[in-house]
Amino acid sequence: MITRRELLKTAAATGLLAGTGGLAMPALAKGATIKLGYVSPQTGPLAAFAEADKFIIDGFLAATKAAGLDYQVVVKDSQSNPNRAAEVAKQLIVDDEVSLMLVASTPETTNPVTTTCEAEEVPCISTVAPWQPWFIGQQGNPADPASWKPFKSAFHFFWGLEDVIAVYTNMWAQVETNKKVGGLFPNDGDGNAWGDKVVGFPPVLDKGGYTLNDPGRYQNLTDDFSAQINAFKSANCEIITGVMIPPDFTTFWNQAQQQGFKPKVASIGKAILFPQAVEALGKTGNNLSSEVWWTPSHPFKSSLTGDSSAQLAEGFTKATGRPWTQPIGFVHALFELAADVMKRADAGDNAAVINAIAATKLDTIVGPIAWNGANLPPFAAKNVAKTPLVGGQWRLKDGGGYDLVITENKTAPNIPTGGKMEAIA
Amino acid sequence: MMWLDTIVQGILLGGLYALFAAGLSLVFGIMRLVNLAHGDLIVLAAFLILVLVTALGLNPFVAALVAMPAMFALGFALQYLVLNRTLGPDILPPLLVTFGLSIVIQNALLERFSADSRRVSAGALETASLQFGPINIGTMPLLTFLSAIAVIIGLNLVFYRTSLGRAFRATSDDRVTAGLMGIRPDRIFAIATGLAMVVVTIAALYLGTRANFDPTIGPARLIYAFEAVIIGGLGSFWGTLAGGIIIGVAQTAGASINPEWQILAGHIAFLLVLLARPRGLFPRAVD
Numbered sequence: 001m002i003t004r005r006e007l008l009k010t011a012a013a014t015g016l017l018a019g020t021g022g023l024a025m026p027a028l029a030k031g032a033t034i035k036l037g038y039v040s041p042q043t044g045p046l047a048a049f050a051e052a053d054k055f056i057i058d059g060f061l062a063a064t065k066a067a068g069l070d071y072q073v074v075v076k077d078s079q080s081n082p083n084r085a086a087e088v089a090k091q092l093i094v095d096d097e098v099s100l101m102l103v104a105s106t107p108e109t110t111n112p113v114t115t116t117c118e119a120e121e122v123p124c125i126s127t128v129a130p131w132q133p134w135f136i137g138q139q140g141n142p143a144d145p146a147s148w149k150p151f152k153s154a155f156h157f158f159w160g161l162e163d164v165i166a167v168y169t170n171m172w173a174q175v176e177t178n179k180k181v182g183g184l185f186p187n188d189g190d191g192n193a194w195g196d197k198v199v200g201f202p203p204v205l206d207k208g209g210y211t212l213n214d215p216g217r218y219q220n221l222t223d224d225f226s227a228q229i230n231a232f233k234s235a236n237c238e239i240i241t242g243v244m245i246p247p248d249f250t251t252f253w254n255q256a257q258q259q260g261f262k263p264k265v266a267s268i269g270k271a272i273l274f275p276q277a278v279e280a281l282g283k284t285g286n287n288l289s290s291e292v293w294w295t296p297s298h299p300f301k302s303s304l305t306g307d308s309s310a311q312l313a314e315g316f317t318k319a320t321g322r323p324w325t326q327p328i329g330f331v332h333a334l335f336e337l338a339a340d341v342m343k344r345a346d347a348g349d350n351a352a353v354i355n356a357i358a359a360t361k362l363d364t365i366v367g368p369i370a371w372n373g374a375n376l377p378p379f380a381a382k383n384v385a386k387t388p389l390v391g392g393q394w395r396l397k398d399g400g401g402y403d404l405v406i407t408e409n410k411t412a413p414n415i416p417t418g419g420k421m422e423a424i425a
Numbered sequence: 426m427m428w429l430d431t432i433v434q435g436i437l438l439g440g441l442y443a444l445f446a447a448g449l450s451l452v453f454g455i456m457r458l459v460n461l462a463h464g465d466l467i468v469l470a471a472f473l474i475l476v477l478v479t480a481l482g483l484n485p486f487v488a489a490l491v492a493m494p495a496m497f498a499l500g501f502a503l504q505y506l507v508l509n510r511t512l513g514p515d516i517l518p519p520l521l522v523t524f525g526l527s528i529v530i531q532n533a534l535l536e537r538f539s540a541d542s543r544r545v546s547a548g549a550l551e552t553a554s555l556q557f558g559p560i561n562i563g564t565m566p567l568l569t570f571l572s573a574i575a576v577i578i579g580l581n582l583v584f585y586r587t588s589l590g591r592a593f594r595a596t597s598d599d600r601v602t603a604g605l606m607g608i609r610p611d612r613i614f615a616i617a618t619g620l621a622m623v624v625v626t627i628a629a630l631y632l633g634t635r636a637n638f639d640p641t642i643g644p645a646r647l648i649y650a651f652e653a654v655i656i657g658g659l660g661s662f663w664g665t666l667a668g669g670i671i672i673g674v675a676q677t678a679g680a681s682i683n684p685e686w687q688i689l690a691g692h693i694a695f696l697l698v699l700l701a702r703p704r705g706l707f708p709r710a711v712d
Contacts, residue, residue, distance in 0.1 A: 258563030
């Protein structure tokens, strides 16, 4: 494991090298190729997040070429591994000398890349990770809010833990239950944040009149969940929530069915994000619920191509034969932002690019984005922009396969719902 | 009642661990070879089953039957061509070679299948269960446990009731003398590893249907298998089953107190058994 400090040290050392290299280099002429670096987990356990990368980047290059712009996107694979992510970020900065770094999908990839960029003062836009693990996870002392410092060159757009908690509780309010909730929080970054007694689910659930039964943090890749199932059964939990990796949710859900434990609502983060993961559950995935960040029915359109959400999703399905997934919209928005920022700043002038990002006001396919600190605590106001979050349920289609239907939009009423919450049969 | 359920679930989990461990126990019992690539071979077999299921549309159980002879051949060739050359008075070469083999298998699988996590679907069987009074027993975990028992009975029959088993035991006891009696130890060893790969295929079937797997998940599964073999006593198949059950029950019991203790409780049980009986519960051979 590389600690954050070691990473900063080596990053700073290579930064010096890169700095001297930059001195000898001629200033980039206007109209020359603009180089963007992009890091995402294309292989490894998180590979599903990056499934649409090629489609999005091809579309971005076609759209910018049509507009007479000359872009080059250097794509690197983080292999779902934080150490690898930091290494490729360094390569992009030192060897490829990219003007703007883009990074997406889960703190395991976004954080090491952002940290590297911050040390090198290379502008960086990040997305697809709740903002708390992104912002707090990169602080020197995550436990001490007083020591948290904003970043100079790193920016992030996504929703936060407070949004997912609001969406989940709003979804549960639609279904008649005994308000007894079972929590499945693993011993990892996400699990500890969701289950945290201060910033996580427990305080909000207390206030809403829910009783949370949290048996404790389990290890990822557990082979047996009978202890949790027994605890939920004896506490008579009708709602299940948590943030699980797909193999563990598969093990848990199968075992729960075998043990005759059938909650009315199961709202799970991470594990059931992708249709493939829900299909792996067979017929038992019906009416599982999850937070929804983007769907083809979101009423936004691309600033790059003018396509609506539905057209973007349709284009992806046509090009790949695969069902749409939520990261598509966000990865597309990431490239929308890149095009918009580079229009307003000279490539190679890092300070100008950073200022251009901070001044962004763009209506993207995932909603309006501006780093204006709206709905955010002061410490995160400079570096984080929030996008709307709603809730949805997976519904079994007649011919097999699943549809994600938006069932809860109190937090973002401009996004239409496609139905009401239903209890799991 | 909850304690009863905890123990029953633990025993069923122990069946899975015993299944992971049986092949390891077999290979170690006959040729004192610690196969560090065992977990990766299970994952390799799981991918083979996955390919058969997706490409030919076979039922996973049928696919495992088809995969068995292929895995037997692979094990035979592996032992005959590679591992036999490493066997000798020094225990280090086989360890190093199987360690290297583990890395080779992981990377070959990564190259071929990428690091995506996969699952073999067993249809409605996945969530089916049988009710015994207040306790629900999942059909798949039960099948896993019964398969583990069947594998161990089968291995014991081969070992103690057939001429092949006699050759296994003779070679294991004294390789040179067995050779003088007309047994070819390298062939016997190759057959043993082939047999171990058949067991590995059965373990892979249950690994692949229980939860998702990816090319690098093997070593994580190897730890419990090792512990089961060592608790049970090297070379004893029933001991391996007992070892698996001890770890499984320790894990579910630990988890019922607090899920944070689940994995730890298994390891503590392992250490306690070693403290009380350093050679395991039922050691077969005296060495």
